[in-house]
Amino acid sequence: MSGAVLETRGLCKSFGALEVARSIDFRLAAGARHALIGPNGAGKTTFVNLLTGLERPSRGQVLLGGEDVTRLAQAKRVKRGIARTFQINQLFRGLSVLDNVCIAVAERLGVGGAMLRPAGRRADVTDTASGLIELLRLEADAGRRVAELPYGRQRLVEIAIALGLEPRVLLLDEPAAGIPSAESHILLDAIATLPREIAVLIIEHDMDLVFRFAERITVLVAGAVLAEGAPADIAANADVRAVYLGTATHD
Amino acid sequence: MKAVEAFARRHRLQWWEALPWLAGIAVFFAFPNHLGFATKVVITILFALSLDLVLGYAGIVTLGHAAFFGAGAYTVGILAQHFNWAEPVSGLAAAALVAGAVGLASGFVVLRTHGLTLLMLTLCTMTLLEQAANMGAEWTGGFDGMPGLAFEKILGLFAFDVLYSRSQYLYSLAWLLGAFALVRTLVYSSFGQSLTGIRENVRRMHAVGAPVRARLILVYAISAALAGLAGGLWAQTTGYVNLAVLGLERAAGILIILILGGYGRLYGAMIGAIAYMVLEDQLAKAYPTTWQLGIGITLVIVALYVPNGILGLAETLRRRIAGKRARG
Amino acid sequence: MDLASILLGGCAAGMVLFIVSVGLSVTMGLMGFINLAHGGFAMLGGYAIVLAMKHWGLDFVAALGLAFVSVAALSVVLERLLYARLYGAAELTQVLFTIGLAFVMTASVTITVGPETQVVHLPAWLRGQTDLGFLQYRTYSLALIVAGAALVLGLWLGFERTRFGARIRAAVDNRRMVASLGVDVSRLFTVTFAVGSGLAAVGGGLGAEILGLDPNYPLRYLVYFLIVVAVGGLGRVTGVFFAALLIGVLDFVLKIYFPKGGAIFIYALTLIILLWRPHGLFGKKGA
Numbered sequence: 124m125s126g127a128v129l130e131t132r133g134l135c136k137s138f139g140a141l142e143v144a145r146s147i148d149f150r151l152a153a154g155a156r157h158a159l160i161g162p163n164g165a166g167k168t169t170f171v172n173l174l175t176g177l178e179r180p181s182r183g184q185v186l187l188g189g190e191d192v193t194r195l196a197q198a199k200r201v202k203r204g205i206a207r208t209f210q211i212n213q214l215f216r217g218l219s220v221l222d223n224v225c226i227a228v229a230e231r232l233g234v235g236g237a238m239l240r241p242a243g244r245r246a247d248v249t250d251t252a253s254g255l256i257e258l259l260r261l262e263a264d265a266g267r268r269v270a271e272l273p274y275g276r277q278r279l280v281e282i283a284i285a286l287g288l289e290p291r292v293l294l295l296d297e298p299a300a301g302i303p304s305a306e307s308h309i310l311l312d313a314i315a316t317l318p319r320e321i322a323v324l325i326i327e328h329d330m331d332l333v334f335r336f337a338e339r340i341t342v343l344v345a346g347a348v349l350a351e352g353a354p355a356d357i358a359a360n361a362d363v364r365a366v367y368l369g370t371a372t373h374d
Numbered sequence: 375m376k377a378v379e380a381f382a383r384r385h386r387l388q389w390w391e392a393l394p395w396l397a398g399i400a401v402f403f404a405f406p407n408h409l410g411f412a413t414k415v416v417i418t419i420l421f422a423l424s425l426d427l428v429l430g431y432a433g434i435v436t437l438g439h440a441a442f443f444g445a446g447a448y449t450v451g452i453l454a455q456h457f458n459w460a461e462p463v464s465g466l467a468a469a470a471l472v473a474g475a476v477g478l479a480s481g482f483v484v485l486r487t488h489g490l491t492l493l494m495l496t497l498c499t500m501t502l503l504e505q506a507a508n509m510g511a512e513w514t515g516g517f518d519g520m521p522g523l524a525f526e527k528i529l530g531l532f533a534f535d536v537l538y539s540r541s542q543y544l545y546s547l548a549w550l551l552g553a554f555a556l557v558r559t560l561v562y563s564s565f566g567q568s569l570t571g572i573r574e575n576v577r578r579m580h581a582v583g584a585p586v587r588a589r590l591i592l593v594y595a596i597s598a599a600l601a602g603l604a605g606g607l608w609a610q611t612t613g614y615v616n617l618a619v620l621g622l623e624r625a626a627g628i629l630i631i632l633i634l635g636g637y638g639r640l641y642g643a644m645i646g647a648i649a650y651m652v653l654e655d656q657l658a659k660a661y662p663t664t665w666q667l668g669i670g671i672t673l674v675i676v677a678l679y680v681p682n683g684i685l686g687l688a689e690t691l692r693r694r695i696a697g698k699r700a701r702g
Numbered sequence: 703m704d705l706a707s708i709l710l711g712g713c714a715a716g717m718v719l720f721i722v723s724v725g726l727s728v729t730m731g732l733m734g735f736i737n738l739a740h741g742g743f744a745m746l747g748g749y750a751i752v753l754a755m756k757h758w759g760l761d762f763v764a765a766l767g768l769a770f771v772s773v774a775a776l777s778v779v780l781e782r783l784l785y786a787r788l789y790g791a792a793e794l795t796q797v798l799f800t801i802g803l804a805f806v807m808t809a810s811v812t813i814t815v816g817p818e819t820q821v822v823h824l825p826a827w828l829r830g831q832t833d834l835g836f837l838q839y840r841t842y843s844l845a846l847i848v849a850g851a852a853l854v855l856g857l858w859l860g861f862e863r864t865r866f867g868a869r870i871r872a873a874v875d876n877r878r879m880v881a882s883l884g885v886d887v888s889r890l891f892t893v894t895f896a897v898g899s900g901l902a903a904v905g906g907g908l909g910a911e912i913l914g915l916d917p918n919y920p921l922r923y924l925v926y927f928l929i930v931v932a933v934g935g936l937g938r939v940t941g942v943f944f945a946a947l948l949i950g951v952l953d954f955v956l957k958i959y960f961p962k963g964g965a966i967f968i969y970a971l972t973l974i975i976l977l978w979r980p981h982g983l984f985g986k987k988g989a
Contacts, residue, residue: 663812
């Protein structure tokens with residue numbers, strides 16, 4: 124099973140005596156639609172932090188496209204093609220939606236530090252940014268400050284920023300969290316229309332979303348992988364039912 | 375998309391942007407006896423503008439920006455007094471270079487931190503330089519400073535007018551124009567946009583792959599160079615450098631000026647400096663304690679109700695009026 | 703001067719710094735609020751003592767008590783009316799507000815009392831020298847050392863042994879968590895702010911002989927209080943204590959051997975310490 128675009132080998136992380144990641148072996152295939160589920164406190168967000176470089180592991184490796192990136196800082200890993208959204212939106216709240224996406228695209232294109240040409244005159248940046256804004260149906264809000272948008276649309280801006288980085292791997296940390304059910308269909312459509320070449324790993328509690336989206340599911344409990352496989356197998360797995368699915372609610 | 379079109383036009387020169395410069399030239403003819411004061415205002419605008427780059431756009435809260443102003447002033451003074459280097463334009467270039475180098479070095483060291491620690495480190499760097507200037511009296515004149523500095527003609531043509539400050543004023547105004555053009559370009563560039571990103575959410579900037587620290591150090595150094603330019607101009611136009619160019623009073627003063635005008639808004643430096651210095655000139659000499667009380671109360675009110683300064687207030691009013699029009 | 707005298711003199715100065723700064727450290731650690739006007743409370747305390755002794759004939763200790771209570775009361779009013787509105791505000795706004803407040807305090811004192819330096823007249827039992835056996839030393843300085851030691855002990859006991867102290871320590875570490883546990887965080891703030899300001903007031907009066915007392919006190923010593931707080935670590939009483947002693951002794955020594963510009967070593971040392979440990983010598987790591 125070589126050719127995984129993102130892989131971890133024996134990934135461990137401890138905070139003092141607390142082990143939040145226990146020898147996690149994980150593979151994300153190219154173009155995957157993979158979900159990571161588990162009860163609260165299972166270590167899912169920490170795992171994503173380890174993947175992106177926000178945290179350093181105590182032991183183990185992270186490989187991106189076969190390259191060992193365990194020692195690389197977050198910004199460098201982004202340059203190598205891994206992007207994430209945060210569980211709680213991390214946006215440039217005082218800036219417009221267009222500004223938000225343009226900043227990400229400009230970094231991707233390597234012109235974020237250019238000092239002479241006006242940012243608005245960079246057609247390569249603005250064209251790509253407006254394309255993403257249209258993809259996520261945010262055109263009406265493009266000029267508005269992010270802080271003024273309803274939470275669901277802010278979440279879409281979060282995804283637009285991640286897409287603006289043209290990642291090979293996209294990590295979505297609870298994208299549906301906090302979105303009122305009336306607005307969630309926009310999000311579901313956005314996730315459904317993500318480019319097929321991107322490998323997507325989604326952390327979610329919303330089981331409807333997980334089972335609609337995922338082609339493969341990994342179950343994380345107390346920092347260790349409990350089970351992994353196709354959705355039907357996971358749903359039928361007795362251990363998983365006992366630990367998690369039995370007590371989950373469908374919103 | 376409308377937003378994209380607006381964004382593409384954002385940097386275009388508006389007609390009213392010529393007004394401040396026309397006013398500046400008008401002052402030259404209208405107030406021939408007050409050009410010494412006007413020169414100080416111009417230099418203060420330049421200093422405040424440099425602070426706006428780091429504070430208003432990059433979000434670095436510093437109480438030590440006078441370190442670079444002082445570095446520039448003392449460079450000019452020391453070159454003139456000890457090395458007989460009295461050519462003004464090259465002296466200013468040296469001032470900007472030295473101040474920029476100090477900014478680069480201190481930024482490299484200090485910008486690893488944030489919050490109170492960063493504030494403290496900027497303050498310590500500045501007071502350190504202040505103490506050094508005090509100690510190195512053979513070079514800096516210590517507490518008394520270096521009075522009576524004299525300079526050659528600007529570009530070999532315009533002598534420094536000791537009595538009426540005519541050439542000083544136009545000279546400073548010219549430098550301000552150049553610096554303003556530079557800052558305006560930076561602010562509208564992708565670099566400037568990334569600075570606002572760092573200011574708004576540094577976590578996100580890391581997560582989009584931006585080299586945050588490098589950008590901050592770069593803008594810090596550029597800002598330091600501009601502040602040093604202002605300091606050098608101060609030394610050249612007043613002919614006097616002393617410890618006051620380096621103290622907390624000057625650093626806090628320029629911070630207050632920028633915030634009163636409106637930080638992060640390009641013209642805040644101009645408005646703040648002009649408003650503050652004119653008021654100070656009229657009121658502070660006559661009633662210094664009442665002036666301090668008034669400034670204190672003003673700052674408290676601004677912090678509570680108008681944190682974005684005069685320009686911020688104008689923007690809020692404009693939006694409200696536009697909102698009422700849209701609804702009415 | 704021999705070593706013992708130098709150490710004692712430096713410790714006395716350090717104790718003054720500690721008494722004034724401990725309140726600043728705890729409130730900054732607790733509220734995350736940059737209060738550049740803290741020195742103003744110290745100044746007001748000093749002035750209260752001077753005025754109480756001069757016009758109301760209070761004795762020194764009673765005046766200290768009055769200073770504590772009156773400045774603490776004033777700080778409660780200011781905290782509830784003004785400070786509390788800026789707790790979530792941008793750092794810059796807090797800086798601006800507290801600088802303005804410091805200006806108001808300075809100007810108010812100049813207008814009501816005058817610009818001259820004030821002198822605190824120590825009572826007879828604090829004047830003169832005390833015989834320590836190996837050394838005769840100023841009673842006043844020794845009293846300062848005793849007072850500071852008593853304070854740090856009392857505060858340490860208060861923080862470690864009382865529920866109130868435990869709440870403060872917890873809130874310094876994680877404010878949101880404490881609030882979600884049902885603790886009235888805003889009352890915690892107010893009480894802590896009042897005690898901190900009251901202590902500063904006492905420190906301002908006690909230390910008037912060493913630091914002086916004039917309207918420019920708040921801004922002149924701001925850097926020193928901030929250094930002590932930053933080097934000691936926000937919210938760490940023991941940290942502030944040792945940092946204050948360090949700075950006090952260092953400053954005392956420098957004033958003797960490098961009277962002109964010796965302070966440069968203190969700023970350089972602070973730079974080095976804060977670069978090595980951004981959260982102070984005793985502050986929490988990775989916060």
